[in-house]
Amino acid sequence: MNVEHLKSQPQFEPLVSAEVAGKYLGFSGEKVRQMAREGTIPCVPFPGRKRTVWRFRISDLQEYVTKISNGVRYAEEPVSERVH
Numbered sequence: 001m002n003v004e005h006l007k008s009q010p011q012f013e014p015l016v017s018a019e020v021a022g023k024y025l026g027f028s029g030e031k032v033r034q035m036a037r038e039g040t041i042p043c044v045p046f047p048g049r050k051r052t053v054w055r056f057r058i059s060d061l062q063e064y065v066t067k068i069s070n071g072v073r074y075a076e077e078p079v080s081e082r083v084h
Contacts, residue, residue: 015044015055024061032056 018036019029027035033054036043042060046053 013057013059015057018054018056021056021058021061024058025065 016024017029018032021041022029022032025032025041032041035041036045036054036056037052041064042056044055044057046055
């Protein structure tokens with residue numbers, strides 16, 4: 001089996017729940033979901049039949065924390081640079 005093409009692919013990063021993201025950020029899972037709905041934090045939405053399920057990449061949250069600690073708000077970034 002030839003796996004050379006896999007070496008050039010970006011490494012997969014698992015998505016985490018709002019509860020796990022909240023523990024990382026120091027917020028409740030509900031606060032994290034609210035921030036995701038408002039577009040305050042980077043997220044990956046999965047539309048469902050009754051509601052949207054929000055998932056998060058820890059690397060995106062790390063970048064978010066770094067930016068806000070430097071005085072840049074996520075909502076101030078150009079839409080094309082946001083990760084959704």
